Amino acid sequence: MEAITRRQFLGVGAAGAAGAGVLGVSALGFDVTEASQVKQRLRIEGATVSHSVCPYCAVGCALLAYTRQADDGHVELLQIEGDPDSPVNEGTLCPKGATSLELAVSRRRVPAPLYRAPGATEWSQVSWDFALEKLARNIKTSRDRTFVTSDGDGNVVNRCEGIAFAGGAAFSSEEGYLATKLMRGLGIVHLEQQARV
Numbered sequence: 001m002e003a004i005t006r007r008q009f010l011g012v013g014a015a016g017a018a019g020a021g022v023l024g025v026s027a028l029g030f031d032v033t034e035a036s037q038v039k040q041r042l043r044i045e046g047a048t049v050s051h052s053v054c055p056y057c058a059v060g061c062a063l064l065a066y067t068r069q070a071d072d073g074h075v076e077l078l079q080i081e082g083d084p085d086s087p088v089n090e091g092t093l094c095p096k097g098a099t100s101l102e103l104a105v106s107r108r109r110v111p112a113p114l115y116r117a118p119g120a121t122e123w124s125q126v127s128w129d130f131a132l133e134k135l136a137r138n139i140k141t142s143r144d145r146t147f148v149t150s151d152g153d154g155n156v157v158n159r160c161e162g163i164a165f166a167g168g169a170a171f172s173s174e175e176g177y178l179a180t181k182l183m184r185g186l187g188i189v190h191l192e193q194q195a196r197v
């Protein structure tokens with residue numbers, strides 16, 4: 001079969017599209033009538049626009065959130081973007097802020113705690129009560145076992161050396177503040193934040 005160049009292919013497509021209005025069938029052999037009649041509908045058509053602020057850091061970039069009531073009555077969050085009228089961010093968002101929609105609506109979010117028992121190879125879904133109880137017990141056991149009141153030189157340090165904490169990049173500023181306060185209160189000194197790594 002004779003090879004067709006990219007230029008020839010595009011030429012055939014253009015000729016077909018031009019003739020399609022008359023014939024309904026492009027030179028490439030398929031009917032483009034239906035495709036040419038498709039009307040574009042914006043995803044945010046008819047949506048309510050609300051003003052908000054990005055929760056991720058103290059820069060405080062302004063957001064526009066688009067919502068619409070779905071047929072079943074619940075309000076859908078359709079889109080979040082930077083507010084062009086804000087003197088702080090002038091419509092722009094950093095990569096983290098640009099994904100803030102995912103903070104509220106994410107199909108990939110795991111909706112319930114998962115637990116893999118010692119020796120098990122599979123994760124199983126557990127209740128929030130089970131997960132919180134398990135976490136509290138493990139933290140208490142590790143803290144009691146590894147709490148140090150003074151260092152080798154006799155200085156009072158009162159710190160827990162057996163637990164480390166890594167905050168997630170999807171923490172809001174308030175969640176980060178609360179987590180840090182809790183960890184410091186427990187005497188934990190090994191603190192890190194995923195967004196810094």
Ligand code: SF4
Pocket residue numbers: 054055056057058059060061089092093094095096097098
């Ligand atoms: S968009 Fe980025 S820079 Fe702006 S507030 Fe959010 S995290 Fe901070």
